Amino acid sequence: MVSVLRKLLCVGMVVLLSAQPADARVSHAKRIAITIDDAPSPSTPLFTGQQRALSIIDHLRKSDAPPIGVFAIGNHVVNFGTEQLKLYGLAGHAICNHTYSHRSLKNCSAEDYVRDIQKAEKLLKEMPGYAHLFRYPYLDEGYPAQTQKVNSALKDLGYTNARITINNCDYYMSHILQKERHAGKRIDYEKLRTVYLQVMLECVEYFDGWFDLQGKQSMNHVLLMHSNDLTALYIGDLVQALRDRGWTIISIHDAYKPVPEDFKNIPSKIVETNSANPARARNSPKGMSVRYLVELFRQEKVFVDVRPGETYTASN
Numbered sequence: 310m311v312s313v314l315r316k317l318l319c320v321g322m323v324v325l326l327s328a329q330p331a332d333a334r335v336s337h338a339k340r341i342a343i344t345i346d347d348a349p350s351p352s353t354p355l356f357t358g359q360q361r362a363l364s365i366i367d368h369l370r371k372s373d374a375p376p377i378g379v380f381a382i383g384n385h386v387v388n389f390g391t392e393q394l395k396l397y398g399l400a401g402h403a404i405c406n407h408t409y410s411h412r413s414l415k416n417c418s419a420e421d422y423v424r425d426i427q428k429a430e431k432l433l434k435e436m437p438g439y440a441h442l443f444r445y446p447y448l449d450e451g452y453p454a455q456t457q458k459v460n461s462a463l464k465d466l467g468y469t470n471a472r473i474t475i476n477n478c479d480y481y482m483s484h485i486l487q488k489e490r491h492a493g494k495r496i497d498y499e500k501l502r503t504v505y506l507q508v509m510l511e512c513v514e515y516f517d518g519w520f521d522l523q524g525k526q527s528m529n530h531v532l533l534m535h536s537n538d539l540t541a542l543y544i545g546d547l548v549q550a551l552r553d554r555g556w557t558i559i560s561i562h563d564a565y566k567p568v569p570e571d572f573k574n575i576p577s578k579i580v581e582t583n584s585a586n587p588a589r590a591r592n593s594p595k596g597m598s599v600r601y602l603v604e605l606f607r608q609e610k611v612f613v614d615v616r617p618g619e620t621y622t623a624s625n
Contacts, residue, residue: 337526340557341513342564343548344378344473346407346444348536349385349393354490361541362393366400368545376402378471378561379536380444381436383409383429391436398438403561405442405471406430414451419458422451426459430466442561443468448476469565473533474520477512477596479505483537485606494612498542501611505543506550508596508605511587513551515596518588529564 345365352358369377379397381404386394398404409429414422426443433439443463450456463470482505490496513532520526534540548558587594595601606612 337521338528338557338568339517339555340528340559340568341475341530341532341551342378342559342561343374343532343534343544344380344405344444344471344561345534345536345540346380347385347411348379348381348397349389349391350536351385351389353487353538355538356541358389359393359396361536361538362396364541365536365544366396366402368541368543369402369548370400372545372548374548374558375560376438376562378403378405378440378442378564380405380407380442380471381429381433382407382411382446383425383432384411386432394436398436402438403440403442404433404436404438405440405444405561406433406468407444408446411446413447413449414445414455414459415449419451419455419462422455422459423462426462426466426468440562441467441469442471442565444471444473448473471561471565472531474528474530475513475516475532477509477533477594478599478602479509479539480535480537481599481602482508482606483535483539485602486538489606489612493615495615497611497613500609501539502543502546504605504609504611505539506546508602509547510550510554512594512596513556515587515591515594518586521586522588527568529559529566529568531564 348362349358350361353361356364379394379402381394394404406426406429408422409425409432412422412425417425445451451459460470486496486501513530517526517530520528520530534544551558
């Protein structure tokens with residue numbers, strides 16, 4: 310799965326670059342928009358679906374973050390209720406189309422896929438903050454003939470293809486969290502926060518470095534995240550950590566527009582030599598490796614066994 314996503318991401322990166330005007334690719338602007346896929350999401354032992362949405366919204370509000378893109382799955386809205394998705398729209402965030410059934414385009418016909426997009430649109434367009442932004446589930450844009458048909462339909466429907474530039478495996482880190490929580494382990498939330506931020510920032514720096522190697526730095530980055538408990542816990546910390554490293558958080562509504570003239574010649578607050586560029590050192594970010602993530606959580610002792618007779622609750 311990770312290797313497939315990585316290949317798809319590289320394709321998406323190239324196409325997104327081609328959409329940037331040539332005169333916008335002159336220097337490093339360090340502008341990044343935040344997006345969350347697969348909303349709304351079901352309850353877990355740590356958060357109900359509504360609590361998770363409220364936590365994410367509250368962290369963004371306290372961080373004074375601009376609108377993010379919330380890419381919603383239609384059948385999730387039906388199964389988990391519309392209220393938590395409405396919360397995002399009412400808070401000023403953009404509700405975007407992620408299809409109704411969340412299928413890979415390679416696994417169905419282009420015609421069925423377009424109908425699935427339209428089915429989601431009928432449901433999502435009633436939400437406050439609905440925006441004509443679409444993202445392919447699994448970042449899978451299908452085979453060339455399928456891609457051409459779907460992209461043509463998206464254009465006719467008035468959608469922008471909301472590709473990403475920065476990927477990560479936050480969904481797998483969330484899987485580890487849920488697995489260890491289910492096993493009854495105690496969660497050291499401070500260590501969890503530290504590891505989460507380390508991995509997310511490694512991925513940001515890697516993919517930013519990848520574009521640097523292409524000589525195409527003055528562009529808007531788009532960060533992929535997911536509607537999960539880690540996002541609910543630490544999105545505010547991630548926003549602050551990005552700002553501390555010189556990033557400007559931009560609105561999802563500006564993400565697919567040319568970089569303003571005022572930002573074209575703003576240097577990074579952290580000057581990185583070519584030898585320090587993480588994209589030079591490896592073919593993919595460490596945070597995209599499942600083995601690396603499992604070992605990192607183990608080494609940092611994020612999850613520990615509950616002692617005999619000890620009472621454990623999610624707040625420990």
